[in-house]
Amino acid sequence: MSEAVIEIEGLRKTFGNHAALDGLGLRVPAGSVFGFLGRNGAGKTTTIKHLLGLIKADGGSARIFGQAVGADRAADVGIRRRIGCVTEEKGLYPYMTVEGIIRFTRPFFPGWRRDLERRYLDLFDLPRTRPIAQLSKGMRAKLMLLLAVSHGAELLILDEPMEGLDPVVVEQLLRELVAIAAEHGTTIFFSSHQLPDVEQIADHVAIIDSGRTLVCGQLDDLKAHYQRLSVVCSAEPPGDIGRLDGVESVRRKGRMLSILVSRNAEEIAARVRQWPGTVVERFPVTLKELFLEHVGDNRCSG
Numbered sequence: 001m002s003e004a005v006i007e008i009e010g011l012r013k014t015f016g017n018h019a020a021l022d023g024l025g026l027r028v029p030a031g032s033v034f035g036f037l038g039r040n041g042a043g044k045t046t047t048i049k050h051l052l053g054l055i056k057a058d059g060g061s062a063r064i065f066g067q068a069v070g071a072d073r074a075a076d077v078g079i080r081r082r083i084g085c086v087t088e089e090k091g092l093y094p095y096m097t098v099e100g101i102i103r104f105t106r107p108f109f110p111g112w113r114r115d116l117e118r119r120y121l122d123l124f125d126l127p128r129t130r131p132i133a134q135l136s137k138g139m140r141a142k143l144m145l146l147l148a149v150s151h152g153a154e155l156l157i158l159d160e161p162m163e164g165l166d167p168v169v170v171e172q173l174l175r176e177l178v179a180i181a182a183e184h185g186t187t188i189f190f191s192s193h194q195l196p197d198v199e200q201i202a203d204h205v206a207i208i209d210s211g212r213t214l215v216c217g218q219l220d221d222l223k224a225h226y227q228r229l230s231v232v233c234s235a236e237p238p239g240d241i242g243r244l245d246g247v248e249s250v251r252r253k254g255r256m257l258s259i260l261v262s263r264n265a266e267e268i269a270a271r272v273r274q275w276p277g278t279v280v281e282r283f284p285v286t287l288k289e290l291f292l293e294h295v296g297d298n299r300c301s302g
Contacts (some may be wrong), residue, residue: 003030005155005187006051010060013046013211020046021057022211028189028204033181035202035219036191039295043211044191048159052085064155081109084148086141087159094133098126098143102150109151120146123176138169145173149180156180158190162197170194174201199287209295219287226285227265231257234277244268249293260285260293 006028013021021043028034038044049055051062051069053076062069064079093101098121106112121128124142132140141161148156156177162170178201180186192198198205199219206216215222226248231237233255241257242250246264250257261268265282272280 004028004063005030005032005065006034006189007063008047008060009062011047011050011057011062012059013043013050013055013057019211021050021060023060024208024211025060025213026206026208026216028187030187031181031185032204033177033188033202034190035198035205036189036208037195037198037205037291038191038208042208042295044208045159046211047208048157048191051157052083053080081151082154084151084153084156085158086144086148086156086161092132092140092143095131097129097131098135099128101132101143102147105147105151111152113150113152117146117150120149124172138165141165141169141173145176149184149186154186156186156188156190158188158192160191160193162192162194170197177201195288195291205287207291207294214294215290222290223284223287225265226260226262226290228283228285228289229257229259229261229265229269229272230281230283231259231272232279233257233275235275237275237278241272244271260289 004027006026008027009025011021011024012019024043024047036044036047046055050057051064053070056070065082067075067079069079070076093104096104102117106117120126120142124139124146126139126143126146127135132143135143145161162173165173174197177188177190181188190198202219204217205219205222207214235255237252237255237257241247241259244264246261246268248260248262250259252258259268259272269280269282272278
């Protein structure tokens with residue numbers, strides 16, 4: 001098993017009467033591109049703010065690079081030096097120019113990479129003398145990524161980095177995130193509502209809801225274990241199919257059934273084929289299907 005860069009166990013955080021985090025747990029392997037998924041209000045941003053030391057959890061634990069978050073001020077500073085962050089707000093000083101904020105940021109990081117700075121200035125075609133206030137949303141996202149990567153971050157934490165960007169910019173940023181992980185071994189932990197983007201680049205995912213982890217693991221493994229069985233029955237199907245081990249949900253339309261299974265697909269399909277006059281087909285599932293099954297309005301009860 002790969003070494004974990006982020007380990008979260010039983011994390012809890014309450015705001016008033018609202019439990020933003022309710023025993024959240026997950027593990028982010030070193031070098032992975034990890035998609036952190038959930039609906040609005042699921043607890044993603046609260047989790048990220050705790051990891052960055054912006055808020056303190058009420059219970060549970062979080063470790064980054066093996067060190068407890070929030071336990072020691074000096075350790076937290078050391079952790080933050082190894083992390084790059086890109087948020088939806090694109091928190092930059094608007095009165096500075098592109099060149100100015102790079103010069104301002106550089107001294108805080110002894111391991112600053114001038115070669116990466118130059119590469120991304122050219123690759124992203126960032127206008128060096130233009131004030132940040134005059135940059136487009138896409139340009140600000142690119143600038144934040146340049147600042148995060150150039151200081152030699154071992155972990156990138158990205159909170160909705162593609163929100164509101166045009167498809168060309170999104171595709172360019174996705175390619176660069178994959179390249180950063182592949183070339184530098186950087187671990188990338190990013191939240192997003194754009195499931196096709198996540199499926200395109202992530203090798204691990206977690207799906208959370210109401211501050212709890214519902215699914216967490218390697219994306220290929222999850223997609224291999226989960227399957228969709230499409231069933232056409234010539235007679236009334238039995239009513240106990242939903243109780244079989246591995247059945248997550250059953251949706252029925254007349255004599256047609258759509259069965260989502262998370263394990264034992266072969267055994268369940270064989271059981272269903274025993275029904276007289278039944279036709280069964282098996283299909284892989286997409287990340288979108290997994291997400292909707294677990295956090296949609298018609299979530300599975302299995």
